[in-house]
Structure formats: structure tokens, C-alpha cells
Amino acid sequence: MHTVHAHLRGWMERAGMSVSVDHVGNLRGLYPSARSSSKRLFIGSHLDTVPRAGAFDGILGVVLGVALIERLEGRRLPFGIEVVGFSEEEGVRFGVPFIGSRALIGDVDNQLLTMISEAVTAFGLDPKRVSEAQAGDNALGYLEFHIEQGPVLENLNLPLGIVETISGQSRFDVLFEGHANHAGTTPMNLRRDALAGAAEWINTVECKTRATAGAVATVGRLSVFPGATNVIPSSASASLDIRHANDDVRRDLVKRLLQCAEKIASARCLTVSWKQHLDQAAVAMDPRFVQMLERAVASTGCPVHRMSSGAGHDAMIVARRLPAAMLFLRSPGGISHHPDESVLAEDVAAALDVGMAFLRELERRHA
Amino acid sequence: MHTVHAHLRGWMERAGMSVSVDHVGNLRGLYPSARSSSKRLFIGSHLDTVPRAGAFDGILGVVLGVALIERLEGRRLPFGIEVVGFSEEEGVRFGVPFIGSRALIGDVDNQLLTMISEAVTAFGLDPKRVSEAQAGDNALGYLEFHIEQGPVLENLNLPLGIVETISGQSRFDVLFEGHANHAGTTPMNLRRDALAGAAEWINTVECKTRATAGAVATVGRLSVFPGATNVIPSSASASLDIRHANDDVRRDLVKRLLQCAEKIASARCLTVSWKQHLDQAAVAMDPRFVQMLERAVASTGCPVHRMSSGAGHDAMIVARRLPAAMLFLRSPGGISHHPDESVLAEDVAAALDVGMAFLRELERRHA
Numbered sequence: 001m002h003t004v005h006a007h008l009r010g011w012m013e014r015a016g017m018s019v020s021v022d023h024v025g026n027l028r029g030l031y032p033s034a035r036s037s038s039k040r041l042f043i044g045s046h047l048d049t050v051p052r053a054g055a056f057d058g059i060l061g062v063v064l065g066v067a068l069i070e071r072l073e074g075r076r077l078p079f080g081i082e083v084v085g086f087s088e089e090e091g092v093r094f095g096v097p098f099i100g101s102r103a104l105i106g107d108v109d110n111q112l113l114t115m116i117s118e119a120v121t122a123f124g125l126d127p128k129r130v131s132e133a134q135a136g137d138n139a140l141g142y143l144e145f146h147i148e149q150g151p152v153l154e155n156l157n158l159p160l161g162i163v164e165t166i167s168g169q170s171r172f173d174v175l176f177e178g179h180a181n182h183a184g185t186t187p188m189n190l191r192r193d194a195l196a197g198a199a200e201w202i203n204t205v206e207c208k209t210r211a212t213a214g215a216v217a218t219v220g221r222l223s224v225f226p227g228a229t230n231v232i233p234s235s236a237s238a239s240l241d242i243r244h245a246n247d248d249v250r251r252d253l254v255k256r257l258l259q260c261a262e263k264i265a266s267a268r269c270l271t272v273s274w275k276q277h278l279d280q281a282a283v284a285m286d287p288r289f290v291q292m293l294e295r296a297v298a299s300t301g302c303p304v305h306r307m308s309s310g311a312g313h314d315a316m317i318v319a320r321r322l323p324a325a326m327l328f329l330r331s332p333g334g335i336s337h338h339p340d341e342s343v344l345a346e347d348v349a350a351a352l353d354v355g356m357a358f359l360r361e362l363e364r365r366h367a
Numbered sequence: 368m369h370t371v372h373a374h375l376r377g378w379m380e381r382a383g384m385s386v387s388v389d390h391v392g393n394l395r396g397l398y399p400s401a402r403s404s405s406k407r408l409f410i411g412s413h414l415d416t417v418p419r420a421g422a423f424d425g426i427l428g429v430v431l432g433v434a435l436i437e438r439l440e441g442r443r444l445p446f447g448i449e450v451v452g453f454s455e456e457e458g459v460r461f462g463v464p465f466i467g468s469r470a471l472i473g474d475v476d477n478q479l480l481t482m483i484s485e486a487v488t489a490f491g492l493d494p495k496r497v498s499e500a501q502a503g504d505n506a507l508g509y510l511e512f513h514i515e516q517g518p519v520l521e522n523l524n525l526p527l528g529i530v531e532t533i534s535g536q537s538r539f540d541v542l543f544e545g546h547a548n549h550a551g552t553t554p555m556n557l558r559r560d561a562l563a564g565a566a567e568w569i570n571t572v573e574c575k576t577r578a579t580a581g582a583v584a585t586v587g588r589l590s591v592f593p594g595a596t597n598v599i600p601s602s603a604s605a606s607l608d609i610r611h612a613n614d615d616v617r618r619d620l621v622k623r624l625l626q627c628a629e630k631i632a633s634a635r636c637l638t639v640s641w642k643q644h645l646d647q648a649a650v651a652m653d654p655r656f657v658q659m660l661e662r663a664v665a666s667t668g669c670p671v672h673r674m675s676s677g678a679g680h681d682a683m684i685v686a687r688r689l690p691a692a693m694l695f696l697r698s699p700g701g702i703s704h705h706p707d708e709s710v711l712a713e714d715v716a717a718a719l720d721v722g723m724a725f726l727r728e729l730e731r732r733h734a
């Protein structure tokens with residue numbers, strides 16, 4: 001991360017920015033306003049990604065911020081621009097995501113601070129000064145460029161998408177329990193096969209979610225016990241991840257899927273129980289910023305497409321305090337968190353044009 | 368096992384048997400014939416069971432053999448009876464089942480001999496003399512009492528069942544492969560979810576097997592990769608265990624289930640592949656012995672019920688060389704390989720009566 005910071009610092013300084021690293025490890029490059037005490041627009045994304053990942057997740061949004069400043073060629077705007085490269089968005093190191101953006105909105109509590117304290121110190125920073133990372137009252141808003149990390153734009157043959165909502169999310173562990181028995185000696189009609197019940201439910205999850213526009217539901221994990229070829233499974237524990245841009249739709253779907261689990265279990269003389277791990281509300285992007293992004297996209301001649309983000313992003317955190325907006329760039333093959341992750345050069349050029357148009361409108365508003 | 372041998376040896380000797388341990392570790396008690404050089408009936412089952420098991424699997428059949436000899440009260444028959452407590456039926460120690468009964472029919476090859484050699488020596492026996500365990504040409508046949516280890520007899524409210532066939536068995540690993548993707552960003556219609564495909568197939572396996580009289584099929588193991596809550600599974604590997612008393616029916620069912628896997632995979636843009644691990648033919652018990660057992664059961668006033676065994680037993684091995692028959696005793700709750708495994712005292716008494724009737728008919732035949 002020190003090496004990444006050094007690279008970006010060089011680019012930022014050459015573009016006329018003054019650079020610092022705040023005490024949660026965010027790299028921050030300030031391109032000053034034409035006025036002495038004025039508003040400040042944040043443009044950013046994260047610098048970390050997952051292990052064995054690609055080259056564009058997160059960091060593309062930071063580099064695009066720097067590129068926009070380069071495009072200004074030294075011309076000052078009526079507001080400052082601070083490009084932020086957030087630390088620890090993925091949650092890989094501490095199991096807690098969005099630490100850098102949480103610090104920007106002043107949301108690092110003592111528990112989190114204690115958790116990261118040693119790492120902050122080891123990085124050469126001061127955990128006591130993490131709170132200084134907080135954005136001031138002069139913050140105008142937040143703009144994030146990010147690869148889509150999904151196949152939607154590519155499927156629609158579109159380079160860019162305007163995020164209007166980051167989907168809410170529910171997570172559960174759902175446990176089916178039956179009775180282990182000998183695979184050879186127990187007739188089909190006398191079985192209480194937990195895996196057969198879980199399998200029926202997994203198909204129901206898929207079917208009911210397909211029938212719910214905009215919803216996604218995933219069983220990504222399934223553990224079967226005792227897990228022997230010749231033993232009828234006594235239990236099957238499934239994860240369930242459900243997302244939708246509309247919280248009511250999501251919660252209604254969750255309710256229906258859990259009712260199905262109960263019905264399936266009961267018909268098979270199984271029991272089913274669940275534990276909820278997450279009920280995260282959808283986060284709307286700022287309507288005015290979204291409209292500005294829309295106009296900016298339209299001004300470049302690119303088709304306007306609003307969409308929701310099924311994944312969480314720093315913008316979701318920053319939106320709690322500042323007007324926030326996100327622009328998605330098409331992900332070839334929908335691939336992300338993988339070495340094959342990529343982005344098309346022409347889409348990056350289009351995103352830069354949109355960014356410039358966005359800045360021009362903001363400039364007119366603050367003229 | 369030495370302690371078990373010592374106990375049984377005491378009971379055997381008190382019943383008038385001469386006792387030895389052959390060099391594969393089978394305990395053998397011979398109750399001599401009234402004639403000097405005559406036929407010999409084997410009665411036996413295994414003395415080992417699985418870890419954390421119950422008290423009746425296998426050993427009940429040995430104890431019943433000894434109890435039958437006790438009932439003779441010293442009266443000699445026109446044939447000898449050798450009660451055998453087989454070693455290593457379960458395959459727990461070497462991963463190879465039926466070692467004791469294989470030795471009785473002279474089926475211990477050099478590979479198996481090498482595998483068990485050290486353990487045989489450690490037990491105080493001589494691996495070079497394992498072949499001496501083989502039954503001689505005077506062998507008349509083999510009778511095995513065993514708990515059913517399944518719920519069929521209890522469900523029919525019957526104490527005893529006459530095994531006419533030991534089911535054949537196929538085992539496969541079936542691998543569904545799709546494409547891992549982000550659970551939040553990949554719409555339902557653009558997924559290639561390996562687990563969803565496997566789940567659909569597991570339900571089809573259940574459904575088609577239910578529709579095939581006498582068949583059982585089990586998916587006991589299912590491994591899902593990468594196995595993260597928020598990642599669409601890229602692969603799901605399932606075990607498949609299929610059994611039927613009729614080999615043609617079994618192989619036809621196998622064929623249909625694998626065709627279904629291909630159809631499901633193709634409709635979901637998944638691939639499916641499989642590897643067969645076992646194709647074990649059904650083993651018929653000796654028709655004459657089965658009829659004798661039937662008459663013996665009928666003579667005690669107990670309802671006659673023929674059935675197939677879904678599990679393998681020593682009788683399946685011995686049947687390759689000798690006329691063999693098995694009598695099942697009802698398993699309360701269908702429970703076996705579990706501390707709750709049990710047997711009803713009145714069923715044991717009924718089995719003893721049947722054993723005595725069987726010996727009486729054999730006596731008449733050899734008078």
C-alpha cells in the first residue's frame with residue numbers, strides 16, 4: 001500500500017494537488033478551489049481489493065479522479081476537489097468493510113478503533129488522530145467511479161450506468177434437520193433426508209426470486225452432515241443472500257422464502273430453523289447528483305441507464321452524510337475479483353467525459 | 368477384540384465346542400458332528416462394528432449361533448456346526464470390508480495380505496497362515512442372523528425377514544460446473560449456478576427413484592465451491608449411491624439419472640461429468656436355503672416375509688462359494704451404527720426358534 005500511495009502521490013502532485021495520508025490510511029489529494037474558503041467535492045474509491053483479484057476494482061475510481069484533475073490543466077474551479085483513495089473497503093484484513101469511508105464520515109467507533117489500532121501504527125500513522133479524517137462542513141458531495149462487477153451493462157451493450165440505489169441486503173443461515181440413516185436399508189418413503197429438503201428449497205428460492213423483478217438470491221454455501229456417500233444426510237446448512245433496491249420487496253421475498261422452507265420441511269418431517277446475520281437497508285444515491293450525472297451522460301451522447309448496485313460500495317457509506325452518486329463502467333464478461341477483471345479503454349474515456357461534464361455543471365451552479 | 372474372543376470362547380467351550388482363532392482373526396467354535404468325517408454348517412456374522420456404534424450389529428449373529436448350540440444341550444447332529452465370529456467386516460481399519468469372510472472363501476489376495484500383515488502379526492497370528500482360514504470341501508452352507516439395520520420390518524410390524532437377495536450397488540461422483548460470480552451484481556437470468564443445478568438434480572434423483580419400486584438412491588455428500596455466502600457457486604460435487612435387488616433395474620435407473628443430470632446441466636449452461644466408483648452386482652441367497660428358512664419361520668407361527676438387503680453382509684461374500692442364507696431381526700426405530708441400536712428380546716427368541724427349526728430340517732435331510 002505504501003508503494004501504491006507513492007505512485008499515486010506522484011501523479012497527484014504533478015496534477016497540482018497537495019497530498020496527504022489521513023490517520024486511517026486514506027490517501028488524499030486536494031486540488032484547491034479558485035476561492036480561499038469554499039466548498040469541496042470528494043471524488044474517490046478504494047485502493048485495496050481482495051486477494052488474487054484484478055487490477056481495476058476500486059483503484060480505477062481513484063485514478064479517474066486524478067485524471068479528471070489532469071484534464072483541468074491547472075484551471076481552478078469555484079470549489080475544491082479532493083481525490084480520496086480509501087483504505088480497507090473489502091473487509092479482508094479485519095472482517096469489517098468500508099473502514100476508510102467510515103472514517104471520512106466520522107463513523108469509527110471505539111471498538112473498530114481498537115481493532116485497527118496496531119495496524120494503523122504499523123503503517124506509520126497515529127490511531128489517536130483517526131477522527132481527523134472526517135470531512136468538514138464544507139463538503140459538497142461525493143462522486144465515485146467504479147467497475148460494475150456484474151454483467152448487466154455488457155448485456156445491454158452499454159458502456160456506463162448511473163447508480164441510483166445500492167441494494168439492501170438480507171443474509172441468513174438456514175438449517176434443515178432430518179435423520180441420518182443407512183443409504184441401503186432405508187426405503188425412500190421412510191427417509192427424513194435433510195439434503196433432499198434443502199435441495200427442494202434451493203430450487204424454490206431460485207424460482208420465486210426469478211419471479212420477483214430486480215431481486216437476486218443466492219445460496220452460496222451448503223454444508224451437509226455427516227457427509228458420507230452411504231449415509232442419508234441428517235442436516236444441511238445453507239447460506240441465503242437476498243438483495244433488492246426496494247427494502248419492502250426484499251423483506252417480503254425473505255418472508256416468502258422462509259415460509260417455503262417451513263412448508264417443505266414440514267411436508268418431509270424435517271425441521272428448519274434460521275438465523276439472520278444481516279438486514280441492511282437499501283441506500284439511495286442523492287437525487288440531485290443522480291440527475292446531474294444523467295445530464296452529464298446524455299451530454300456525451302452516451303445512452304442514459306439508471307441501475308441499482310447489488311454490491312456495497314464506499315458511496316453507500318458516504319451517502320449517510322453527503323450527497324453521493326456513482327457511475328458504473330461496464331465489466332467485460334461481468335468478471336471481477338479475479339485476475340481476468342478488466343475494463344474497456346473507450347469506456348474509461350467515456351467516463352472521463354462524463355466526469356468533466358459533471359464538473360462543468362457543478363461549476364455553473366457555483367459560479 | 369482379544370477380550371471379546373475370551374468371552375465368546377468361554378461360552379463356546381461351555382456349550383461343548385472346540386475353539387480356535389484362525390490367522391485372519393476369525394473366532395471359530397466347532398461343535399462336532401455325530402459322524403467322524405462329515406459335512407459342516409457355518410453359522411456366523413462379524414465381531415467388529417463401526418466407531419460409536421451399538422451393541423448388536425454383527426455380534427448378535429455370533430451369539431445366536433452359540434445360543435443354538437446351547438439349545439442342542441450336547442445332542443450331536445449328522446453334521447458339524449462351526450460358529451464363526453468374523454474379523455473386519457466393516458472396513459473401518461483398512462478401508463476394505465469383509466476381510467474375515469473373504470478369508471473363509473479363500474479370497475485374500477497378496478495385496479490385501481500385505482495390507483493386513485502387520486496387524487495380523489500384532490494380534491499374535493501368522494499372516495503366512497491366513498489361507499488356512501479357508502472352509503474345506505465338507506462345507507454344507509452358511510447361515511447368518513443379523514439385525515435389519517433399517518426400518519422395513521418395524522414398519523410392517525414383523526419380527527423377522529428372510530433375505531433372498533443382497534442388493535447390487537452403484538456409486539458415482541457427479542460434478543456440476545458453472546461459473547462463480549458476485550451474488551449481488553449478477554442477475555438471476557445471467558447466472559450459471561452449479562449448486563442450483565445440483566439441487567434440481569438431487570430432487571430429480573429422489574423423484575425418479577421413488578417411482579422405481581424397491582430402489583433406493585442417496586446423495587449423501589455435496590461439496591460446494593467456492594462456498595462463500597456472497598459468491599454464486601462455480602461447482603457442486605455430489606455423491607450418488609443407488610441400490611436395487613435387480614441389476615437391470617438398477618443400471619437402467621442409473622442411466623436415467625445421469626441423463627437427467629445432462630439435461631439439467633445443458634438447460635442451465637452448466638457442464639456435468641461423473642466418475643463411477645462401484646458397480647457391484649446383486650447377490651442372490653441360495654434358493655434351497657431360503658426355502659428352508661421360510662419353512663422354519665412358518666413352523667414357528669411367525670409371518671413369512673422375504674426381502675432384499677440394501678446393505679452388504681458377510682453372507683454376500685460367503686455366497687460366492689457356499690449356499691448361504693440370512694435371517695433379519697427387526698431393528699427398533701430402524702436404528703443401527705448408533706448407540707441407540709437395539710433388538711427386541713422376543714424377536715431374538717423367535718430367531719432362535721427359527722434357527723432350531725432350520726437345524727431340524729437339515730438334520731432330517733442328512734439323517
